Amino acid sequence: MTNASLNHQEHTDSNSACEILNQLNSGTLLMVNSRRRNGLIIYKRYHAEFAGPGAAVGSFFDVDCQAVIPVGDLSLVHPENQEERQKAYLIRRQWIRLTHQLTDNPVSLQRAQMILSQFENYFDPATVARLPDEAFALMVGVLPQTVGILRRGMDTMKVRAKT
Secondary structure: OOHHHHHHHOEEOOOOHHHHHHHHHOOOEEEEOOOOOEEEEEEOOOOEEEEOOOOEEEHHHOOOOOEEEEEEOOEEEOOOOHHHHHHHHHHHHHHHHHHHHHHOOOOHHHHHHHHHHHHHHHOOHHHHHHOOHHHHHHHHOOOHHHHHHHHHHHHHHHHHHHO
16 A cells, blocks of 8 residues: 555544444444554454454444444554455454454453453553453453453552562
8 A cells, every 4th residue: 555545545543433433333344554553442242352453344344343442553544455355354353363362261360361461562551551451351251350450460560570
C-alpha cells in the first residue's frame, strides 16, 4: 500500500470507539494497519477477541460485536485488493488461534498471566495499564478479579524490586 493511499484510507484513533463500532457493525471490511503496533479488542456477546496488526476487522467477522477498545496508536485501513483481503482474513485467524492456545491451559490464573505477558511483550506498559481487567478476562475466559489479582501482584513485585 502506498503512503498516498494509506493517508487517504486511514481511520485513526481520533475516531471514537463508538464510530469504530458502527463501522464494524455495518459490515465494512477494514484491516488493522500492519505498519504500527496497534490493534483492536472486540467485545462479542460472551467473549472478546484481539485483532492485531494486519488482521481483518468488520465484515462477517464482527457484525455481532458489542463494543471495541482501540489498543496502541490504532489505524484501520481498507484493503486495496482481493489479495490484501485474503491475507487480512488469514492474519485474523492467526490472532484468534494465538488466543485460543492461551485458553487451552485449564488453570485460570495461568491463562490470565499468559495474556497479560503477551500484551506486555508487545505493547508498552502504559498502554497495557490502560486496558481494563475485563478485556483480558473475556479474551481467555477468566473472571476480571483474576486479572486484577495478577496485576496488583505484579505492581507489588515491581515496587519491591525498586527498593
